[in-house]
Amino acid sequence: xxxxxxxxxxxxxxxxxxxxxxxxxxxxxxxxxxxxxxxxxxxxxxxxxxxxxxxxxxxxxxxxxxxxxxxxxxxxxxxxxxxxxxxxxxxxxxxxxxxxxxxxxxxxxxxxxxxxxxxxxxxxxxxxxxxxxxxxxxxxxxxxxxxxxxxxxxxxxxxxxxxxxxxxxxxxxxxxxxxxxxxxxxxxxxxxxxxxxxxxxxxxxxxxxxxxxxxxxxxxxxxxxxxxxxxxxxxxxxxxxxxxxxxxxxxxxxxxxxxxxxxxxxxxxxxxxxxxxxxxxxxxxxxxxxxxxxxxxxxxxxxxxxxxxxxxxxxxxxxxxxxxxxxxxxxxxxxxxxxxxxxxxxxxxxxxxxxxxxxxxxxxxxxxxxxxxxxxxxxxxxxxxxxxxxxxxxxxxxxxxxxxxxxxxxxxxxxxxxxxxxxxxxxxxxxxxxxxxxxxxxxxxxxxxxxxxxxxxxxxxxxxxxxxxxxxxxxxxxxxxxxxxxxxxxxxxxx
Ligand code: BES
Ligand code: MN
Ligand code: ZN
Numbered sequence: 001x002x003x004x005x006x007x008x009x010x011x012x013x014x015x016x017x018x019x020x021x022x023x024x025x026x027x028x029x030x031x032x033x034x035x036x037x038x039x040x041x042x043x044x045x046x047x048x049x050x051x052x053x054x055x056x057x058x059x060x061x062x063x064x065x066x067x068x069x070x071x072x073x074x075x076x077x078x079x080x081x082x083x084x085x086x087x088x089x090x091x092x093x094x095x096x097x098x099x100x101x102x103x104x105x106x107x108x109x110x111x112x113x114x115x116x117x118x119x120x121x122x123x124x125x126x127x128x129x130x131x132x133x134x135x136x137x138x139x140x141x142x143x144x145x146x147x148x149x150x151x152x153x154x155x156x157x158x159x160x161x162x163x164x165x166x167x168x169x170x171x172x173x174x175x176x177x178x179x180x181x182x183x184x185x186x187x188x189x190x191x192x193x194x195x196x197x198x199x200x201x202x203x204x205x206x207x208x209x210x211x212x213x214x215x216x217x218x219x220x221x222x223x224x225x226x227x228x229x230x231x232x233x234x235x236x237x238x239x240x241x242x243x244x245x246x247x248x249x250x251x252x253x254x255x256x257x258x259x260x261x262x263x264x265x266x267x268x269x270x271x272x273x274x275x276x277x278x279x280x281x282x283x284x285x286x287x288x289x290x291x292x293x294x295x296x297x298x299x300x301x302x303x304x305x306x307x308x309x310x311x312x313x314x315x316x317x318x319x320x321x322x323x324x325x326x327x328x329x330x331x332x333x334x335x336x337x338x339x340x341x342x343x344x345x346x347x348x349x350x351x352x353x354x355x356x357x358x359x360x361x362x363x364x365x366x367x368x369x370x371x372x373x374x375x376x377x378x379x380x381x382x383x384x385x386x387x388x389x390x391x392x393x394x395x396x397x398x399x400x401x402x403x404x405x406x407x408x409x410x411x412x413x414x415x416x417x418x419x420x421x422x423x424x425x426x427x428x429x430x431x432x433x434x435x436x437x438x439x440x441x442x443x444x445x446x447x448x449x450x451x452x453x454x455x456x457x458x459x460x461x462x463x464x465x466x467x468x469x470x471x472x473x474x475x476x477x478x479x480x481x482x483x484x485x486x487x488x489x490x491x492x493x494x495x
Contacts, residue, residue, distance in 0.1 A: 221247055269294070335432060
């Protein structure tokens, strides 16, 4: 779908369909009122009949209205004008795109940006709407032999405005949002791919092809031999139980000045987590193909910022492996030596994410980072603690944590901070090694973050636990593309 703007007025604009708001109790917004005035109260007469009450998400398609140039009008319920929130605005956008896809039109005109939201400007509204509209194009049936072709597709959506300056603003915001949407879409596609397709080698190939199409991105893949030379004993211990070789993926985007220190994004790329010898129960185990969604969100964010040409240096690092049971797999009680030199007692082989991440985080030291943010489907405990509305946030630097919280609020892809207090560190004591890889039943997502914090002392660091936010289960099973929006917004704000 393409997005643009049109300087005109509702009654004059020629289009297959014009999308306008209606509030509860039949109150019209400005563009709707303008249409109605030119159409001899055609719209208020229809509304009086009671077919649309103006509740959020209600829609009504009206054809052949006299006195205006649009072929159709799509009325969209927006609730009470005073009560509009970020969340209801996105619901309105979802309902709109669903309705417009029943219309046989290749283009439409949208007036939803005239809705007023507290503290939200035009660019924000365009960005949010474009993300919602574009998400409707994402498919989950790419591996089905028969595709669902019942939906009609919209080729171009133009935002209506009466001002040239706003038109420029709209085009800029729409282009940025389209880049973010492309990143989200990539993260979803990779996330949804099954473990037998999306292996560490497959992810490495995807990174290479992204590097080939993007001039300012250099991609390097470390194979197991190279990781061995470096001493990534924790990461390699996980991969030893799998027939798929591990890959260490580095995507180096140089959009900023040469002297500028890079922001490093580290994503857990566990392409299938069976749990290893501490094997997981089989019910729902298929969902562990999503254990690479942290890595996928780093891919998506790199794609988005490269498309935007963001003036920053950003390095994406994705340690990628499977976690399988095998004669050569890690056993409970095994002790391995990490890249940092610290020894780790593996008391549960299912706590593998932290094992691959700790070596990736130590590796970050040599990149002389400004900031490191890791993203991981790390703990079931985080699912219980926060559920889907928020990713879990941990940080050793409050300014960084605040910046991520703000970026979450702005993008609608939120995170919520949890403590990293010293008291929790005690749960990771081991009798035989420097640190144990699990901290017992209590505060599981915090002790996982505490484990990572032992490897991030040399830089400003934040950790996002996306175990709940990265995908949906049930009838709508599928990756969400989170937290590409949050990360991209954070990076935009850093410019
Ligand atoms: N990938 C899982 C975490 C996970 C579980 C994400 C459920 C999403 C849904 C991770 O590798 C894992 O298995 N963690 C264990 C840690 C435990 C053994 C300390 C967990 O959360 O159960
Ligand atoms: Mn696991
Ligand atoms: Zn895992």
